[in-house]
Amino acid sequence: MAEAGSPKKLPLDALWRARTSKFGDFAGYDMPLQFEGLIPEHMWTRQHAGLFDVSHMGPCFFALPKGHGLEGDEAHKKVAALIERLVPADIQGLKPGQVRYTMITNAEGGVLDDLMIARPAEPGAAGDLYIVVNAGCKHQDWALIEEATKGEANLVRADDRCLLALQGPKAHIVAAAVIDPALAEVSFMSVKRYDAFGRLTVTRSGYTGEDGYEILVRAEHAADLANALLAHPEVKPVGLGARDSLRLEAGLCLYGHDLDPTTSPIEADLAWTIQKRRREAADFPGAKRILREYELGAPRKRVGIRPNDRAPAREGVEIVKDGKTIGIVTSGGFSPVLNGPISMGYVDAAYAEPGTGLELMIRGQARAATVTPLPFVPHNYYRPKKGD
Amino acid sequence: MTTRYTKDHEWVRLDGDVATIGISTYAAEQLGDVVYAELPAVGKSYAQGDDMAVVESAKTASDVYAPISGEIVETNSEITGENWPIINEAPEAAGWFVKLKVSDKAELDALMDEAAYADYVKGL
Incomplete structure (x- = not known):
């Protein structure tokens, strides 16, 4: 649900415009789509570190009212139980500093949005959750959360801040050098605050299949942080175009395309969540x-x-087997790493086994294709060995 | 030989009654690196404005329309041979798409000349 009227400018609009003129409207925001080119940006992210501005997304804090008088696990369980009214993940079971991927589901078992929920690491923040929802769904999501938990907790939007994603195998070197040396060693899907560039909330997470971080920074410190990251020789800016091809190679769902209110998490192969x-x-x-x-x-x-x-085979292409329609492509395009086309889609369960031959109806012509395990390109997430 | 352009960013250059057709430098730049292209078969006929070919970048798929009516007499073997980077390297020269035997030269008059197309692109 994009907001009406002309698209909003990002807080770092001027910084990106100095580097590219290729912008486009996405979920009501005027976003940089491309810098030096989709394929070079994509490959740079797979080999070095890409910096993405994802400030259009919906970061927020969801917290028990002040003076709740609870501490530690008790406070966490109380706030987690409230958000669990909307999502099927075990949020109460999160350890301090842990992040989990989940979905807001509707009464019919469809998906209203996919999102990240984090339990802050700091004891003083017990009873708070840090939540990041999708740009296009944020107003709907926040309204749903407030409606379901009225008077029991407060939702504080943080989308006036900047959310920067630093993604790639060298991201940990950059984050350690520019923000805090401790960032090199934290686990994927963890969160912590850092006293740098004002105060940062940093999750080790992302949506490219690579190791990396998502950094919430106050708008007044965002240019300093972005410039410091961009000054590192391993970092280049990356637009929304490559963000889409990266997440597709990683087999990750894009809400509104691969997930929607009729699709269940089981159909989407997200039972693990x-x-x-x-x-x-x-x-x-x-x-x-x-x-x-x-x-x-x-x-x-x-x-x-x-x-x-x-x-x-792009979104909307019909999937056929023996002359019968058995599914539809929900995301598709070109994989720079595999140097060939890739797609994701939904098929009748009988045809879901990897290796199954199918046909794709592209411009009226049936073209042979093969069901392939996801992800197309292996994930590269950092998890310290047990006992470290 | 003058080159004429369409609003959809095809170019056409007439030599006798055979027109060479491709996509403009502006179109190639907007599209980004071409990762796939599909050309029509020799012998097929098109009316001005018909869907004739497809060119795809990592970002998007674009239809290429016949800028003028006629019959395909040759396709660029570089492109049918999957040397798609040639479209980005030389969109208005070696990266041409097809040659077409023109049925009505007067259709060219409705297209923009180089100067008019340059102005048109500036306004986009």
């Missing part, structure tokens, strides 16, 4: 359908697809 305690409690929106599909399998499933020739 619903932890045992929640499956047993069956107390989240859409639990009936989602748990039935969890037990018996969903009628259709999200799969990776590689066209056998060079023609990309």
